[in-house]
Structures are given as structure tokens and as C-alpha cells.
């Protein structure tokens with residue numbers, strides 16, 4: 001954590017969020033805070049409610065109960081990288097970036113587009129139609145669109161799944177740089193090692209319930225990961241012990 | 245194979261919108277067609293004014309009489325007859341729509357027919373000026389008139405060929421209450437030939453023209469009947485249009501073509517553009533306050549309407565090369581096409597807000613637009629009054645009918661009813677805009 005969280009107001013305060021789809025309770029009474037510059041991982045099984053929680057934070061879905069608050073006076077939008085690519089297949093890479101840069105009212109759209117093309121390593125393919133790119137490359141653009149606006153809080157839903165190792169490294173380099181400048185970042189992932197390596201804090205979500213909210217080392221300790229059992233195995237055991 | 249079938253059925257069971265459409269659509273169309281076939285007025289109502297004096301109910305050809313009823317009965321066996329007292333009443337019935345048309349048989353009808361000179365006998369048919377309705381009534385009345393004419397013509401032929409036969413071969417005819425015996429052309433010629441054999445050369449020379457005449461007459465007798473048979477339409481129809489103006493069917497067809505194209509371009513484009521945002525998942529990005537829902541919808545509506553506007557205006561100019569259109573009203577064309585386009589496109593986004601994919605949106609749009617156009621074209625009197633009222637209500641809920649009214653008005657003759665149509669379009673635009681906004685929040689944000 002590069003900014004002293006204790007002195008500053010939280011970048012985001014989540015209070016008692018619940019959301020149901022018919023009978024199914026996707027998120028149950030989840031509360032937490034995230035400070036400026038903090039990097040938080042959300043892990044949990046498939047269907048745990050990670051995407052639902054993040055999209056409520058992003059303002060895409062309405063929660064049934066609870067509230068999401070930014071510090072008073074904040075007008076900036078929360079940044080959002082969805083799990084499924086959300087960009088125009090018939091536009092080129094550059095056109096997609098330029099469009100969203102303008103919609104996000106970025107101060108210098110052209111420079112931002114250049115920066116993002118550079119960041120994603122897609123400069124050479126800038127004028128190709130998005131629909132023709134490989135799945136991983138599409139995901140790169142999808143992430144880049146979410147990073148355009150330089151928001152105070154950034155949400156990423158399984159951003160690295162489709163990326164090759166080199167792109168993953170680039171992505172984490174970029175995100176770490178953002179947190180050092182004070183951006184609060186929350187990301188959902190199934191890659192426990194990634195969560196352990198990069199996150200300041202880990203939230204464990206299962207069946208919509210928040211089971212754990214602390215540093216990765218603490219999770220490791222509770223889950224009794226040791227040399228024989230790596231963190232992933234330990235995590236599965238942790239969930240099993242709690243009935244999931 | 246079996247498992248694939250089962251899988252497809254399971255998929256269909258999940259696709260409620262699609263299956264609902266697939267069920268409702270054919271049922272609705274079948275009901276519609278069934279209704280219009282079974283409950284259509286086989287007898288369109290026709291105001292009838294018979295000005296023939298009661299004493300002149302028969303057409304006289306010498307002693308032969310043809311009852312005028314031969315003519316009128318043929319007409320009215322297929323028509324619901326409303327008897328009226330005078331010409332003003334007949335016109336009024338047509339103007340108010342109580343009768344689809346009026347048929348007036350003038351008082352001199354029998355006299356003119358009896359005096360020969362068949363072409364001068366006329367009946368008058370009064371129509372309403374509305375293009376579609378008129379073409380419908382016209383074809384109905386014309387076919388009935390043709391039937392009646394044929395019946396009358398047969399009667400006349402029968403009488404006339406009776407005369408010809410008597411003139412040719414001899415016989416008895418009754419005229420002026422007396423019976424005459426007629427010699428006949430054939431007998432006359434024989435008599436003449438016999439007489440001339442014994443006559444002096446002087447007399448023979450003087451009667452030679454008469455003999456030639458008889459020769460020619462006998463030789464050409466067969467042709468008299470042929471000539472008679474060509475008299476197929478002994479009665480002429482005199483057409484009157486009540487509303488003063490009359491939209492010719494071809495300029496009405498122009499308005500129709502323009503409206504249909506406008507509808508398809510607008511509805512398909514607007515619904516597709518909106519559904520694309522969900523198909524690509526970009527809607528969720530935009531919904532984070534990047535683009536407010538109202539602006540998103542307005543953007544699609546304006547774009548679709550603008551594209552369709554250009555297409556139809558070019559189309560209209562192209563058509564005007566073949567059908568003469570009044571360029572003085574171009575401003576009205578633009579107004580009508582723009583208002584209609586915006587209404588159609590708003591319907592399009594309302595449809596698009598329900599669909600998750602472009603293809604589903606297009607299918608939905610097509611399935612809705614086609615029958616609406618069909619319904620709006622059902623002429624009054626084409627189906628039973630109750631069904632017609634139902635159709636009117638349904639048509640009024642969608643933009644096709646008012647758009648057609650506005651565009652037809654703009655192209656053919658502008659009057660106050662264009663304002664009504666434009667106001668109607670504006671109201672529908674607001675209503676469908678609201679529906680689209682609601683649909684977007686309800687279905688698209690999940």
C-alpha cells in the first residue's frame with residue numbers, strides 16, 4: 001500500500017449490499033471499504049457472486065439493499081473492465097479506443113489512445129477490425145478501454161484469464177503503477193497465486209457471502225497452506241471446511 | 245439425432261419471446277384472414293335512386309317488353325340496397341360513408357333504351373374520393389354493372405334477333421295494337437324475281453336497283469346478328485366523385501411505396517442498432533452514465549430516421565420521373581417523411597429494447613411491421629363493420645396508418661387532415677419512446 005489508508009477517507013465504502021435473482025441470492029449483505037492506492041482481490045468459486053458484486057459497484061446493476069459510496073464531492077466515474085468483452089466488433093482497435101476515450105471525456109483522447117495502443121502492444125494492429133482479433137487480443141482492448149479514463153476506483157472482472165504471460169506481466173505492471181498514483185483497484189480472479197502475489201487484501205466470496213477479508217498471508221495461515229499444500233489446495237480446503 | 249432434437253426443443257422452451265411469437269403470429273394472421281373472409285360484407289351497401297317513372301317500368305321494343313327489373317335485380321342481388329328519395333340524399337349517403345357508392349338511374353333511362361341508340365342510355369355511379377376504398381367499390385360495382393348489362397344485352401339481342409328473323413323470313417308482328425303479316429326479305433326477293441321475269445324490259449330496268457337491294461339483303465342477313473352480338477354494354481356509366489378531389493390509384497401507390505420503405509428501413513435499422521449494443525455487451529459500459537438512456541435511444545432514432553429519410557426522398561424523386569408529382573409540395577413531403585420516419589424509428593427502438601441480439605430484433609420488427617401495413621390497408625367496407633373498427637383501433641396504435649395518411653396527404657393534396665396525422669405521429673413517438681425507455685431499464689440492464 002503506497003498511500004496511508006488510515007488517514008485518508010476510503011476511496012469506496014460498500015455497505016450491506018444484497019442482490020437476488022428470483023429465489024437465488026447472488027450477493028448477501030456484503031460490506032467492506034477500500035482505501036486509495038489499495039489493490040484488493042476477490043476470489044471465490046464460479047457463481048459466487050463476484051461479477052454481480054462488481055457490476056453493482058460499477059453502477060451497472062442496482063442492488064436490492066445496501067449502498068456504495070465514494071468520498072463526498074467525487075464525481076468521477078468508477079472504472080470498469082467487464083468479464084465478457086464489451087467493445088464494438090465492427091470497429092477497429094483504434095476506433096474503439098478513440099470512441100470510449102471521447103465518451104469518458106478524457107482530456108487528450110489521441111494521446112490516450114496512443115498510450116493504450118502502446119500499453120496493449122497492439123499498435124501494429126490498430127487499424128484492424130476488432131472482430132478479427134484473437135480472443136486474448138480482444139481482451140487486451142477490452143481492458144484498455146476500461147483503463148482509458150484514469151478513474152479513482154478501477155474494477156476488473158477476471159482481467160488476466162485470456163492473456164499470455166507477457167501480457168499479464170504488462171497488465172500488472174500497469175495496475176501497480178496506477179495504485180502507486182493512488183488509484184484503488186478491485187479485481188476478481190480465479191488465479192489464487194496472482195491474488196497472493198499482487199493484492200494487498202483478499203476478499204473471499206462464496207454463495208454471495210463474504211467469508212474472509214484480510215491480507216493474503218492471513219488467508220494462507222488460516223487455510224494452513226504449507227510446503228505440501230500450496231495455496232490453491234489450501235483455499236479449496238478452506239471453502240470445504242465452511243460448507244462450500 | 246434424438247438428442248439433438250431434444251436439445252433444440254429445450255432451447256425453444258427457453259426462448260419465450262420467439263416461441264410466443266411463433267405461436268401468436270400464425271394464430272393472429274389466421275384469425276384475421278378467417279375473419280375477413282367469413283365476416284366480410286358480401287353485400288356492400290349501395291344507395292339506390294330509381295328516377296324512372298312508375299309507369300315506365302318496361303322497355304318497349306314494339307310489342308316486346310323488357311322489364312327494367314331484369315337490369316336492377318341483377319345489380320342488387322349482390323348489393324345491400326339503401327333506397328333514397330333524391331339525388332341529394334344519394335350524395336349524402338356516400339359522403340357520410342353509410343353507402344360505399346350510389347347508383348342513380350335517370351328518369352329517361354327507359355325512354356333512351358327503348359328508342360334505340362343504346363349508347364345514350366346512362367346510369368350514374370357516385371363514389372367517395374378515397375383511393376383505396378374507391379378502387380374496391382369501383383371493381384365491385386363495375387362487375388355488377390357488367391353482369392346486369394350482359395343480362396340486358398341478352399334480352400335486347402333476343403328481341404332484336406326476333407325482329408330480324410321476321411324481316412328475313414316473314415311472320416307476324418304486333419304494333420300499335422294490330423297484327424301485321426310481314427312478307428319477309430327472302431320471300432320478297434323470290435316474288436320480285438318471279439315478277440321481273442314476266443315484266444317488260446322497261447319495268448325490269450326501273451326495278452333493277454330494288455332487285456339488287458334484295459340480293460344484298462338476303463346475302464347479308466347472317467351479319468345482322470353478328471352486329472347485334474357486339475352490343476355488349478348497352479348502358480353507359482357516368483362517374484361522379486363526391487369529395488371533389490380524387491386520389492388516383494397510382495399516386496396513392498407512390499405514397500404507399502414510400503411509407504412501406506420508410507417503415508422497413510426505420511424499424512429494422514433502429515431496432516438492430518439498439519440490439520447491437522446488447523449483443524456486443526457495450527450497453528453495460530454505456531449504462532454506467534457514459535451515455536444516458538434517453539440520449540442513446542434518441543441517437544438511434546435520429547440516425548435510422550435520417551438514413552430512411554434520404555432513401556425515401558431519393559426514391560420519391562426517382563418515382564417522380566414516371567408518375568407526375570407536384571414539386572410545389574416538397575416542403576410537405578419533407579415534413580411528412582421526417583415525422584413518419586421518427587415515429588417508425590421510435591417503434592424500432594422500442595422493439596430493439598426487448599431483444600438481446602440483432603437477429604431477434606430484426607425478426608421481431610419484421611413480424612410486427614408486415615401485418616400492421618396489411619391491416620392499415622384494409623378498406624372500409626372490405627370487412628364487416630365490427631372487424632373494421634377493431635382494425636382501425638389497432639392501426640391507430642402504430643405509426644403506419646397515420647404515416648400513410650400524412651405522406652399521401654403531402655404528395656397528393658394537403659388539407660387539415662395532414663395536421664391530424666402529424667399530431668397522431670407525434671403522440672405515438674412519445675408513447676413508443678416511453679416504452680423503449682422503460683424496456684431498456686427493465687430488460688437491458690440485467
Ligand SMILES: Nc1ncnc2c1ncn2[C@@H]1O[C@H](COP(=O)(O)OP(=O)(O)OP(=O)(O)O)[C@@H](O)[C@H]1O
Pocket residue numbers: 021024025026044045046047048049050051052053083690
Ligand atoms: N441476470 C441474471 N439472472 C439470473 N441469475 C443471475 C444473473 N446474473 C447472475 N446470476 C446468478 O447469480 C449468481 C452469481 O453470479 P456471478 O456471475 O456474479 O458469479 P461469479 O462469481 O462472477 O462467477 P464466475 O466465477 O463464474 O464468473 C450465479 O448463481 C448466477 O447464476
Ligand SMILES: [Mg+2]
Pocket residue numbers: 050051052083157
Ligand atoms: Mg464472474
